[in-house]
Amino acid sequence: MIFITGGAGQGKYSYATKQFGGEKKIIDHYHKRVEEQLKKGLDPMEEVKRFLEEEKPDIVISDELGCGLVPIEKEERDFRECSGRVSCYLAGQAQTVIRVLCGIGEKIK
Numbered sequence: 035m036i037f038i039t040g041g042a043g044q045g046k047y048s049y050a051t052k053q054f055g056g057e058k059k060i061i062d063h064y065h066k067r068v069e070e071q072l073k074k075g076l077d078p079m080e081e082v083k084r085f086l087e088e089e090k091p092d093i094v095i096s097d098e099l100g101c102g103l104v105p106i107e108k109e110e111r112d113f114r115e116c117s118g119r120v121s122c123y124l125a126g127q128a129q130t131v132i133r134v135l136c137g138i139g140e141k142i143k
Contacts (some may be wrong), residue, residue: 035086037128038095038139039121045137046095053139058092064124065096065117072113082120086127094128096121 036054038046047062054060067085068078085091098121099114125131131143 035091035124035128036093036130036132037121037124038093038132038134039098039125040134041101042097044134046097046134049132049134049137049139050093050095054093059090060093060095061089061091062095063097064094064120065099068117068120069113072109072116078116078120079123082123086124094124096124098133 036050038050040046047060050058050060064082067081071078071081096117100118105111105114125143128143130141132139132141134140
């Protein structure tokens with residue numbers, strides 16, 4: 035599995051389709067799944083393990099959320115932290131990790 039991360043609007047999905055073709059199973063915006071799981075009272079760490087086992091994606095794309103201002107609302111802080119932990123797990127499971135900035139990918143693993 036390839037894990038692609040980077041800030042919002044940095045061209046992660048376009049990069050993935052250009053570099054790896056359209057035939058790959060690409061899951062975009064995984065951080066939004068984390069947000070929905072938290073709202074439903076699910077454990078995103080357990081859900082990501084199930085997701086990888088059941089869906090077997092070729093590429094997972096998630097926004098990096100930890101570089102901006104710290105949110106005032108506790109729920110937003112919890113989401114941001116949880117999303118970061120899930121991204122760490124995805125990066126650990128991935129064979130390749132790429133960070134995309136301004137549409138340019140940098141292989142970091």
